[in-house]
Amino acid sequence: MSFEINRLSEDFAAKVAEIEKICFSHPWSERTVASEMESRFSDFFGAFIEGELAGYIGGRTIAGETEIFNVAVKPDFRRKGIAKALIEKFTEAAREKETQQIFLEVRTSNLGAIALYEKCGFVFCGIRKDYYDDPKENAILMRLAFDGTQEFEEWDDEE
Numbered sequence: 001m002s003f004e005i006n007r008l009s010e011d012f013a014a015k016v017a018e019i020e021k022i023c024f025s026h027p028w029s030e031r032t033v034a035s036e037m038e039s040r041f042s043d044f045f046g047a048f049i050e051g052e053l054a055g056y057i058g059g060r061t062i063a064g065e066t067e068i069f070n071v072a073v074k075p076d077f078r079r080k081g082i083a084k085a086l087i088e089k090f091t092e093a094a095r096e097k098e099t100q101q102i103f104l105e106v107r108t109s110n111l112g113a114i115a116l117y118e119k120c121g122f123v124f125c126g127i128r129k130d131y132y133d134d135p136k137e138n139a140i141l142m143r144l145a146f147d148g149t150q151e152f153e154e155w156d157d158e159e
Contacts, residue, residue, distance in 0.1 A: 001080050003054060005089045008044040010037040015053045016044065023072040025134035036060070036069070045089050047073070047082045057086040059094075059102070066094040068104040071113070083113075087120045091144065100146060105139040107132055117142050 008016065013034035020027030028036075036042050036058065044058040055073030059066055068090065073082045094102055105128060106113050122142040131139035 001049060001077075003047045003049045003077075003080070003082055003085070005045055005047050005085055008037065008046045008056060008058075010034045012044070012046060012053065012056075013037055016046075016056050016058070019053065019056060019072050019074060020070070022074060024070070025132075028070075033058075043090065043093050045086055045093070047077075047086055049077060055082045055086060057083075057090045059090060059104075061094055061097045061099050064098070064100040066097070066099040066102040068102060071104075083116055084120065087116070091120070095146060102144045104142050105131060106142060108138045108140055114140065114142075120144070 013030050016033045016037075017028060017030035020033070037044050039060065041062050042058065042060045044056060046056045047054045054077040055071075057068065057071045059068040061067075068087075071083055071086060073086075091102065102122075103125075104117065104122065106117065108127075122144045124140060125143040126141040128139040128141055130136055
């Protein structure tokens with residue numbers, strides 16, 4: 001199955017919000033998605049299969065640091081390399097903005113996503129206690145550095 005990755009404009013906010021509802025226990029509203037898409041600091045990319053938005057990635061770069069908000073792929077299109085391709089495209093865009101590093105959070109139980117992020121070069125750098133609801137769960141904070149080092153002083157946000 002082939003797919004194409006394109007930058008998304010706020011015209012796709014409703015489609016992204018639909019994917020949010022399918023994939024997350026606390027989805028962003030269409031209004032929130034559109035507002036973030038309009039920001040000059042944000043980047044959103046979508047994977048299209050035969051014109052259908054199959055998945056997306058979104059994040060923001062400010063002051064040399066990038067945060068990935070969400071990576072989501074509709075269930076029917078998972079395990080086809082879409083999420084990895086979205087992360088690679090987003091990472092490429094972040095590098096063009098001369099970001100120093102990219103951060104993301106992931107549920108501790110989401111072992112598939114954690115493995116994917118590790119394949120893409122992200123490393124563990126902390127835990128955020130009780131970060132998620134429905135169900136209540138810790139988040140793993142992961143980081144991808146572009147300075148050639150992945151060394152960091154491990155920290156825990158409860159300290």
